[in-house]
Amino acid sequence: MQANAGKARGSGNTGGRARTFTESARRAQIVAAAIDVIADGGYASASFAAIARRAGLSSTGLISYHFASKSDLMAQVTAETYGALGAHMAGRMAAASPARALEAYIRGVTDFVAGHRREMKAVLEIFLGGGISYTPGTELVALSPVEEMLRAGQSAGEFREFDTRVMAAVIQRAVDGLPFLLETHPDIDPDAYADELITTFTLATRSAP
Amino acid sequence: MQANAGKARGSGNTGGRARTFTESARRAQIVAAAIDVIADGGYASASFAAIARRAGLSSTGLISYHFASKSDLMAQVTAETYGALGAHMAGRMAAASPARALEAYIRGVTDFVAGHRREMKAVLEIFLGGGISYTPGTELVALSPVEEMLRAGQSAGEFREFDTRVMAAVIQRAVDGLPFLLETHPDIDPDAYADELITTFTLATRSAP
Amino acid sequence: MQANAGKARGSGNTGGRARTFTESARRAQIVAAAIDVIADGGYASASFAAIARRAGLSSTGLISYHFASKSDLMAQVTAETYGALGAHMAGRMAAASPARALEAYIRGVTDFVAGHRREMKAVLEIFLGGGISYTPGTELVALSPVEEMLRAGQSAGEFREFDTRVMAAVIQRAVDGLPFLLETHPDIDPDAYADELITTFTLATRSAP
Amino acid sequence: MQANAGKARGSGNTGGRARTFTESARRAQIVAAAIDVIADGGYASASFAAIARRAGLSSTGLISYHFASKSDLMAQVTAETYGALGAHMAGRMAAASPARALEAYIRGVTDFVAGHRREMKAVLEIFLGGGISYTPGTELVALSPVEEMLRAGQSAGEFREFDTRVMAAVIQRAVDGLPFLLETHPDIDPDAYADELITTFTLATRSAP
DNA sequence: TATGAATGAGCTTTCATTCAT
DNA sequence: AATGAATGAAAGCTCATTCAT
Numbered sequence: 001m002q003a004n005a006g007k008a009r010g011s012g013n014t015g016g017r018a019r020t021f022t023e024s025a026r027r028a029q030i031v032a033a034a035i036d037v038i039a040d041g042g043y044a045s046a047s048f049a050a051i052a053r054r055a056g057l058s059s060t061g062l063i064s065y066h067f068a069s070k071s072d073l074m075a076q077v078t079a080e081t082y083g084a085l086g087a088h089m090a091g092r093m094a095a096a097s098p099a100r101a102l103e104a105y106i107r108g109v110t111d112f113v114a115g116h117r118r119e120m121k122a123v124l125e126i127f128l129g130g131g132i133s134y135t136p137g138t139e140l141v142a143l144s145p146v147e148e149m150l151r152a153g154q155s156a157g158e159f160r161e162f163d164t165r166v167m168a169a170v171i172q173r174a175v176d177g178l179p180f181l182l183e184t185h186p187d188i189d190p191d192a193y194a195d196e197l198i199t200t201f202t203l204a205t206r207s208a209p
Numbered sequence: 210m211q212a213n214a215g216k217a218r219g220s221g222n223t224g225g226r227a228r229t230f231t232e233s234a235r236r237a238q239i240v241a242a243a244i245d246v247i248a249d250g251g252y253a254s255a256s257f258a259a260i261a262r263r264a265g266l267s268s269t270g271l272i273s274y275h276f277a278s279k280s281d282l283m284a285q286v287t288a289e290t291y292g293a294l295g296a297h298m299a300g301r302m303a304a305a306s307p308a309r310a311l312e313a314y315i316r317g318v319t320d321f322v323a324g325h326r327r328e329m330k331a332v333l334e335i336f337l338g339g340g341i342s343y344t345p346g347t348e349l350v351a352l353s354p355v356e357e358m359l360r361a362g363q364s365a366g367e368f369r370e371f372d373t374r375v376m377a378a379v380i381q382r383a384v385d386g387l388p389f390l391l392e393t394h395p396d397i398d399p400d401a402y403a404d405e406l407i408t409t410f411t412l413a414t415r416s417a418p
Numbered sequence: 419m420q421a422n423a424g425k426a427r428g429s430g431n432t433g434g435r436a437r438t439f440t441e442s443a444r445r446a447q448i449v450a451a452a453i454d455v456i457a458d459g460g461y462a463s464a465s466f467a468a469i470a471r472r473a474g475l476s477s478t479g480l481i482s483y484h485f486a487s488k489s490d491l492m493a494q495v496t497a498e499t500y501g502a503l504g505a506h507m508a509g510r511m512a513a514a515s516p517a518r519a520l521e522a523y524i525r526g527v528t529d530f531v532a533g534h535r536r537e538m539k540a541v542l543e544i545f546l547g548g549g550i551s552y553t554p555g556t557e558l559v560a561l562s563p564v565e566e567m568l569r570a571g572q573s574a575g576e577f578r579e580f581d582t583r584v585m586a587a588v589i590q591r592a593v594d595g596l597p598f599l600l601e602t603h604p605d606i607d608p609d610a611y612a613d614e615l616i617t618t619f620t621l622a623t624r625s626a627p
Numbered sequence: 628m629q630a631n632a633g634k635a636r637g638s639g640n641t642g643g644r645a646r647t648f649t650e651s652a653r654r655a656q657i658v659a660a661a662i663d664v665i666a667d668g669g670y671a672s673a674s675f676a677a678i679a680r681r682a683g684l685s686s687t688g689l690i691s692y693h694f695a696s697k698s699d700l701m702a703q704v705t706a707e708t709y710g711a712l713g714a715h716m717a718g719r720m721a722a723a724s725p726a727r728a729l730e731a732y733i734r735g736v737t738d739f740v741a742g743h744r745r746e747m748k749a750v751l752e753i754f755l756g757g758g759i760s761y762t763p764g765t766e767l768v769a770l771s772p773v774e775e776m777l778r779a780g781q782s783a784g785e786f787r788e789f790d791t792r793v794m795a796a797v798i799q800r801a802v803d804g805l806p807f808l809l810e811t812h813p814d815i816d817p818d819a820y821a822d823e824l825i826t827t828f829t830l831a832t833r834s835a836p
Numbered sequence: 837t838a839t840g841a842a843t844g845a846g847c848t849t850t851c852a853t854t855c856a857t
Numbered sequence: 858a859a860t861g862a863a864t865g866a867a868a869g870c871t872c873a874t875t876c877a878t
Contacts, residue, residue, distance in 0.1 A: 022858075042337075044253070048852060058644075059860050064853055066858095128337040129253055165397070166405045169390050173382040181378050188374070196375045200413040221841070226476075231841070257869060268843055273870055275841095440837075460755075462671070466873060477839050482874055546755040547671055583815070584823045587808050591800040599796050606792070614793045618831040639862070649862070675848065686864055691849055693862095839878085846872070854864075 027066050029055055031076050038077075039118035043129030074131040081119040088112045093145075098153030102201065105149065106175060107194045113178045114190030121179040146171055153205065160207045171201055221274040236275050238264055240285050247286075248327035252334040283335045290328040297321045302354075307362030311410065314358065315384060316403045322387045323399030330388040355380055362414065369416045380410055445484050447473055449494050456495075457536035461547030492544045499537040506530045511563075516571030520619065523567065524593060525612045531596045532608030539597040564589055571623065578625045589619055639692040654693050656682055658703050665704075666745035670752040701753045708746040715739045720772075725780030729828065732776065733802060734821045740805045741817030748806040773798055780832065787834045798828060 019027075033055035038046045048060040048070070057063070067073040092108045095101040113120050125131075146168040153159035174197055182188060221232065228236075242264035247255045257269035257279065266272070276282040301317045304310040322329050356377040362368035383406055391397060437445075451473035456464045466478035466488070475481070485491040510526045513519040531538050564586040571577035592615055600606060639650065646654075660682035665673045675687035675697065684690070694700040719735045722728040740747050773795040780786035801824055809815060 020858095026858085047850075049850080057859090059862090060852075061854080061861075062859060070852065125337060128334060129251065131253075162408065163397075163401065163405050165394055166390075166402055167409065169386055170379075170383045170406070170409065173386045174379045177378055177382045181375075185374060188372075192372070193375055196372050197379070199371070200376065200379065204409040204413045229840070235841085256867075258867075266842090268845090269869075270844070270871080271842065274843095279869065438837095444837090465871075467871080475838090477841090478873075479840080479875080480838060483838075488873065543755060546752055547669065580826065581815075581819065581823050583812055584808075584820055585827065587804055588797075588801045588824070588827065591804045592797045595796055595800045599793075603792060606790075610790070611793055614790050615797070617789070618794065618797065622827040622831045647861070653862085674846080676846080684863090686866090687848075688850080688865070689863060692864095697848065841876085841878105843875075844872100847870080848868100850868070851866085852864105855862085857860085857862105 023066065026062070027076070028080075030057075030063055030066060030073065031080055034073060034077050035081075035119050035122045038122035038125050043122075043125040043131055046131075071131060074126045077119075078123045078126060081116065081123050084116065084119070085109070085112050093149075097158060098149055098156055099158050099202065099206065101149050102146075102153065102171075102205070103198050105146065106171070106197050106201065109175045110178060110190055110194035110197065113175065114182075114193075117179045117182060120176070121183075124176065124179070150205070157207060159205045162205070167205065171197075174201075232275065235271070236285070239266075239272055239275060239282065240289055243282060243286050244290075244328050244331040247331035247334050252331075252337070286328075287332045287335055290325065290332050293325065293328075294318070294321050302358075306367060307358055307365055308367050308411065308415065310358050311355075311362065311380075311414070312407050314355065315380070315406050315410065318384045319387060319399055319403035319406065322384065323391075323402075326388045326391060329385070330392075333385060333388070359414070366416060368414045371414070376414065380406075383410075441484065444480070445494070446498075448475075448481055448484060448491065449498055452491060452495050453499075453537050453540045456540035456543050461543040495537075496541045496544060499534065499541050502534065502537070503527070503530050511567075515576060516567055516574055517576050517620065517624065519567050520564075520571070520589075520623070521616050523564065524589070524615050524619065527593045528596060528608055528612035528615065531593065532600075532611075535597045535600060538594070539601075542594065542597070568623070575625060577623045580623070585623065589615075592619075650693065653689075654703070657684075657690055657693060657700065658707055661700060661704050662708075662746050662749040665749035665752050670749075670755070704746075705750050705753060708743065708750045711743065711746075712736070712739050720776075724785060725776055725783055726785050726829065726833065728776050729773075729780070729798075729832070730825050732773065733798070733824050733828065736802045737805060737817055737821035737824065740802065741809075741820075744806045744809060747803070748810075751803060751806070777832070784834060786832045789832070794832065798824075801828075 030051065033051050034046060037050050037054050041050070048063050051073075052058075052060045052063060063073065067076065088111070089105070089108050092104045093101050095104050147164045150159060150162075150164040150167055154161060154164070178190065178193060181193075182190075239260065242260045243255060246259050246263050250259070257272050260282075261267075261269045261272060272282065276285065297320070298314075298317050301313045302310050304313045356373045359368060359371075359373040359376055363370065363373070387399065387402060390402075391399075448469065451469045452464060455468050455472050459468070466481050469491075470476075470478045470481060481491065485494065506529070507523070507526045510522045511519050513522050565582045568577060568580075568582040568585055572579060572582070596608065596611060599611075600608075657678065660678045661673060664677050664681050668677070675690050678700075679685075679687045679690060690700065694703065715738070716732075716735050719731045720728050722731050774791045777786060777789075777791040777794055781788065781791070805817065805820060808820075809817075
């Protein structure tokens with residue numbers, strides 16, 4: 001679930017200088033505006049002009065001042081979102097057993113997604129809209145943590161044999177799909193969604209009784 | 210899985226006239242070039258200029274000549290792909306039981322997706338890139354056929370109780386995700402992928418023994 | 419009121435060959451369609467595509483086939499209209515006195531304009547829209563016949579002294595303005611309009627009693 | 628003679644912010660270039676490219692930066708011209724009698740037109756070239772002020788009975804026609820033209836002696 | 837004689853980015 | 858730290874015209 005945080009700086013802070021409070025606030029404001037615009041109109045509509053308008057900035061130049069490029073800004077959006085997700089998940093997955101860890105993972109991510117629909121939608125649009133250069137290591141779905149849980153479960157005998165990459169991908173996509181599903185079916189309860197997912201993947205992964 | 214085929218024509222064939230052989234060939238060529246460009250560079254990179262270049266056309270005007278607008282072209286891309294998918298699936302799903310039908314569905318779609326990775330990737334990018342106007346009925350994932358199978362299985366007692374919308378969405382996303390997974394893991398065998406999915410969703414859906 | 423009839427021919431009839439009946443019919447049809455399109459949407463909207471559509475032609479190429487260029491077509495529109503106006507006026511102006519001739523002129527032109535609003539409007543739009551190359555001799559308003567009448571009237575002592583070019587221009591513009599006036603005030607009766615004009619210019623031109 | 632000034636702004640100044648000195652200068656420069664191009668080549672030739680070239684701008688984008696759209700630019704051209712005309716006329720028409728007011732009107736407008744031939748020609752081309760959306764109230768010729776004078780003159784018994792709409796239209800067109808007349812007859816003296824018009828319309832309107 | 841296809845230049849507009857202040 | 862101005866490339870689309878058939 002991690003993504004490499006964009007380290008490049010705009011021309012306003014090109015060197016290794018530390019960021020001032022004001023600068024950080026501006027950056028956060030711009031990132032938030034970008035998320036809003038993307039969530040509302042898709043990645044294609046996220047021009048600097050639109051983002052500046054939403055943020056109440058008087059010039060698109062200010063965005064360029066704080067971010068090295070458009071893809072740098074988009075990288076910050078994803079980094080910020082994934083960072084928040086990481087913070088949300090921290091500690092939750094140190095569970096008793098792999099099966100419990102998977103449950104905790106699903107519920108934790110679903111929780112977060114439900115509470116951050118716009119951010120998640122924006123991030124997914126950025127990935128698919130080409131807003132990020134797919135540097136190796138930056139994967140659409142970071143399979144590793146889930147895959148590790150699955151492998152641990154198999155080693156412990158809790159999970160049956162299956163291809164962990166495939167199962168991890170299925171789980172990831174199930175979890176990532178929530179914002180889109182909520183768009184067409186706004187009445188779905190995220191908690192119930194998590195319950196369904198947990199039941200589904202418990203049945204799908206546990207070793208035969 | 211159906212999408213409404215765009216009927217609008219470019220200035221070259223505005224009325225209700227039948228399409229000539231040459232026109233059909235050009236349209237197919239342009240659609241193919243669009244798929245190539247999108248699959249390689251994402252929807253954002255799919256400008257008329259890029260498509261014309263790829264197709265070896267002398268002018269972007271020729272695309273406008275054959276398609277009423279960019280979204281018309283994109284609609285053709287999806288229509289063509291979904292049409293081929295429909296043809297591929299025809300007959301396969303008239304299975305003995307809901308469980309068998311679900312199996313047939315998963316294997317059929319996976320088969321198709323594996324053989325049409327670029328088209329499928331292009332179509333998904335178009336949907337997410339905003340290249341298509343979401344007319345009601347054109348859903349990102351058309352849940353209905355899968356959902357119906359699931360409901361039938363529940364009625365027949367073959368499937369346990371679960372939220373059919375959620376389960377259908379999970380199955381759809383699992384199946385749609387193959388092209389993306391293949392990009393990062395090109396060694397995955399689509400047949401094996403289908404097997405994994407079938408096992409997974411059989412376990413996840415069948416009624417308790 | 420004369421305009422030099424465009425003599426250039428389309429590639430379909432480039433030499434000095436006589437026009438066939440079919441060719442003449444097609445040309446007339448295209449000219450009529452051009453008038454319709456211009457009258458409805460202004461000169462700016464008069465693309466070959468729009469004209470072909472209106473004429474029910476299957477290709478804009480047919481227009482190029484029959485007319486050497488767009489300005490050739492526009493020249494034909496004006497030539498045809500002015501030709502019809504000439505035919506309408508023929509004989510009417512051989513009046514007893516210059517004063518009667520002026521009356522006859524005003525009434526004749528007003529009559530014609532009222533019966534050919536669309537053609538007149540189209541012609542004026544072409545002139546102002548730049549659809550015709552202002553070759554010397556092609557004047558927006560052909561002053562000569564009116565000016566001659568005015569000069570004759572002055573020589574005969576019927577008209578007072580005034581600048582004949584100015585008076586001719588005023589009369590011409592009064593007469594040409596009818597189609598535009600009718601657009602904003604459709605209730606104006608052309609006959610009454612002619613009456614007003616005749617009274618106005620009789621008062622304005624006659625020698626002091 | 629008034630036209631509603633377009634208030635929309637280009638992307639450079641979208642909100643309600645006040646205009647800077649630089650911006651005003653640029654806008655004026657672009658408007659002037661547009662007038663030049665239109666006066667020289669007609670409305671049809673007035674592309675952004677041509678205007679930018681004339682103004683010495685490096686990019687057509689700069690025009691879009693300062694004006695919301697092409698019709699916005701054209702609206703400014705007319706607004707600026709009509710504004711100047713309004714300023715020129717202010718005070719002149721508060722004359723002793725309707726007859727004197729009409730005289731003052733004709734001389735005032737003729738004066739202005741003579742000194743602003745290119746602007747006037749450009750404005751008339753814009754109206755006829757479709758460069759402005761005919762919002763109700765924006766008439767090709769604003770008849771009202773002249774018509775009012777005429778009606779006042781009739782009420783006061785100074786003017787004979789005639790259709791005021793028709794007479795107003797004739798006067799307007801006579802006055803508006805000066806730039807065109809000057810193009811074919813550059814030797815005409817605007818003052819003499821005004822004299823001729825005043826005599827003409829005095830004779831045409833005054834009550835029988 | 838007419839058609840459909842194709843061309844290449846042109847259009848207005850939007851874009852991310854740069855820069856002087 | 859921020860602004861307004863400017864840039865030049867690129868976008869989708871329309872145009873009159875040409876041409877093989």
